[in-house]
Amino acid sequence: NWNMGNFLTQQIEKIKQTVKDKRVIGAVSGGVDSSVVAVLMNKAIGDRFVGVFVNTGLLRKNEPEYVLNLFKKLNVNIRYEDASELFLERLKGIEDPEKKRKIIGHTFIDVFAKIAKEYNNAEFLAQGTLYPDIIESVSVKGPSATIKSHHNVGGLPKDLNFKLIEPLRELFKDEVRQLGRQLGIDEEFINRHPFPGPGLAIRIIGKITKERLKILREADAILIEEIKKANIYNDIWQAFAVLLPVSSVGVMGDKRTYENVLAIRAVDSVDGMTANFSKIDYELLGKISSRIINEVEGINRVVYDISSKPPATIEWE
Numbered sequence: 001n002w003n004m005g006n007f008l009t010q011q012i013e014k015i016k017q018t019v020k021d022k023r024v025i026g027a028v029s030g031g032v033d034s035s036v037v038a039v040l041m042n043k044a045i046g047d048r049f050v051g052v053f054v055n056t057g058l059l060r061k062n063e064p065e066y067v068l069n070l071f072k073k074l075n076v077n078i079r080y081e082d083a084s085e086l087f088l089e090r091l092k093g094i095e096d097p098e099k100k101r102k103i104i105g106h107t108f109i110d111v112f113a114k115i116a117k118e119y120n121n122a123e124f125l126a127q128g129t130l131y132p133d134i135i136e137s138v139s140v141k142g143p144s145a146t147i148k149s150h151h152n153v154g155g156l157p158k159d160l161n162f163k164l165i166e167p168l169r170e171l172f173k174d175e176v177r178q179l180g181r182q183l184g185i186d187e188e189f190i191n192r193h194p195f196p197g198p199g200l201a202i203r204i205i206g207k208i209t210k211e212r213l214k215i216l217r218e219a220d221a222i223l224i225e226e227i228k229k230a231n232i233y234n235d236i237w238q239a240f241a242v243l244l245p246v247s248s249v250g251v252m253g254d255k256r257t258y259e260n261v262l263a264i265r266a267v268d269s270v271d272g273m274t275a276n277f278s279k280i281d282y283e284l285l286g287k288i289s290s291r292i293i294n295e296v297e298g299i300n301r302v303v304y305d306i307s308s309k310p311p312a313t314i315e316w317e
């Protein structure tokens with residue numbers, strides 16, 4: 001007789017039996033899946049689990065504080081590493097989306113491996129792999145070209161010699177959310193939109209700089225704030241801003257401006273595999289646009305992306 005309560009009890013028991021008195025390490029990204037794993041591990045083995053949270057410098061506004069605070073409230077042992085400078089250094093001048101992904105993936109592994117050495121008596125690595133991740137990673141290895149090299153599956157180094165623990169590998173996203181609720185994680189956190197591993201790097205088209213990251217962070221924060229205020233956040237699969245490598249002419253007071261164009265992307269989807277652009281009310285779009293243009297220095301034009309997937313993808317890179 002399958003239900004989430006039973007599943008939880010069984011998983012905790014299974015983790016205890018597997019881990020015994022050893023230690024477990026795991027990466028936490030701030031996403032729902034890795035967070036549910038972290039809380040689950042904590043319930044099973046307490047402080048013998050340590051979640052590694054790496055600041056890539058590519059996170060959204062206030063994200064590190066938000067995530068650290070969440071785990072503090074949940075009493076989960078977290079090792080925080082600010083590696084922003086290293087990531088930004090390695091990404092300097094890079095424009096190609098796949099190169100960005102590869103650099104970020106490799107840098108993440110380097111940082112994680114270094115931290116893992118501090119915990120060299122940890123025998124296990126916990127990962128938030130879901131059932132659809134397994135299916136998708138099998139299919140992208142086929143003869144057809146990889147569309148995007150998502151690197152959240154099996155992304156951590158095998159040569160670190162950890163044994164893998166993947167307690168969510170039989171679950172779908174909605175079941176992970178249910179499990180998260182059962183574990184006492186805030187509803188607000190459970191309902192967060194997905195956020196890609198490479199972060200804002202693939203939402204700044206072209207070269208990534210600190211200045212451009214700041215512009216995008218501010219704009220994205222306004223977009224999300226307005227969408228939440230309008231009470232449509234939970235109806236949307238994903239909403240975000242994309243900073244384009246295009247400047248346009250504008251007028252501010254009696255002065256000519258020549259600044260960045262920002263695109264807003266919002267989609268409705270069930271699983272991220274296909275998506276339609278969200279039919280956000282024009283009034284709201286107008287409000288978001290004027291707030292961004294007025295409040296974010298460096299943007300003088302906002303456009304709305306009306307493409308569906310396929311043939312477009314959800315992210316721009």
Ligand code: XMP
Pocket residue numbers: 101148149150151152194195196197198238272273309312313314315316317
């Ligand atoms: P696309 O852009 O392929 O996105 O339509 C589908 C979903 O996957 C997310 N995404 C990623 N997630 N690493 C991730 O962990 C990545 O490299 C990556 N690229 C896209 C995207 O945000 C959407 O939810």
